[in-house]
Amino acid sequence: STGSFNTFNTIYITNNLRFRAMLKQIVLGLLLVVLFNLNGAHPGHSCPPETEVEYSWEEAEGYEECEEFLANAGTQNFDGNALNELGNDVDVEDHIRKHPKPKPRDEICGRYQCPMFQKVESSGCGYEERILSRANWTVTNIDLQDPNGYRDAYFRLHGYRSGSKNDRGQEMGMAVPVMKRWWLDEKFEILGATMSFYIPPAVQSDPPASTDSQVRVEEWDDAVIYSRAFGGNRQDLEHLKQFDLLERALTKDNLSPYRYMRMTAGYTRPGCGRQRREVILVDSEYM
Numbered sequence: 001s002t003g004s005f006n007t008f009n010t011i012y013i014t015n016n017l018r019f020r021a022m023l024k025q026i027v028l029g030l031l032l033v034v035l036f037n038l039n040g041a042h043p044g045h046s047c048p049p050e051t052e053v054e055y056s057w058e059e060a061e062g063y064e065e066c067e068e069f070l071a072n073a074g075t076q077n078f079d080g081n082a083l084n085e086l087g088n089d090v091d092v093e094d095h096i097r098k099h100p101k102p103k104p105r106d107e108i109c110g111r112y113q114c115p116m117f118q119k120v121e122s123s124g125c126g127y128e129e130r131i132l133s134r135a136n137w138t139v140t141n142i143d144l145q146d147p148n149g150y151r152d153a154y155f156r157l158h159g160y161r162s163g164s165k166n167d168r169g170q171e172m173g174m175a176v177p178v179m180k181r182w183w184l185d186e187k188f189e190i191l192g193a194t195m196s197f198y199i200p201p202a203v204q205s206d207p208p209a210s211t212d213s214q215v216r217v218e219e220w221d222d223a224v225i226y227s228r229a230f231g232g233n234r235q236d237l238e239h240l241k242q243f244d245l246l247e248r249a250l251t252k253d254n255l256s257p258y259r260y261m262r263m264t265a266g267y268t269r270p271g272c273g274r275q276r277r278e279v280i281l282v283d284s285e286y287m
Contacts, residue, residue, distance in 0.1 A: 060101040102276040113200045117130045127227065134222050138161070140194065142192075153194075176268075180266075223283065261287065
């Protein structure tokens, strides 16, 4: 609603731990309400049946959690109002394990088509390090000034995937994740954002051309990425602190991700069974 949007407009996005400059170009509410709400499911489709499988936290997340992030997890109360824009300056340990386990990526990619990842073994904690292999993606810009900007971006990409907006009229199978990227300037204000769909393997080497001038095919080079995963529904506040925790974990290992881009990956349809979302930073050597 207009009233809610105006309320959100008073809240700014900040960078995490090392960067406190406020990101004044886009309101927190617009970004976070839709940050994970279009993770590859076409509206109107029913939820597929799902068999419950028990996994350990390490199996579900893909890495060992840092002990300091788990301190007092079972005894503290979580007050969502205590979170600032990205979870900075709050006691993030209070509720680190009060959200549902994420759905394991291997289980998701056993059912849907995923890009090639190569896990890098690490002695660190609190993050997963992977090589995201070179691949083609469909990409469209997100109009950050438009309240419907994220939804419009999704449907432009869906048009390409469905065949109605590519030059072969070729329908492509479901692939995950839906990737969003935000670029920041030297003051850590948001310059722009994109949404991307992974192009399935059947047409990966020779994808059709887009007939929508706002949708393009891009080849992304190999990149080392660092990620944290979490579950829960899109209304949860859990994602507000994940970039902060990721930076803390990387700092412990003396790793320096690229400072001026952030990524999120959505693997599952919100509201349908177990969820998986990831926050991602790219190693600075690959940017």
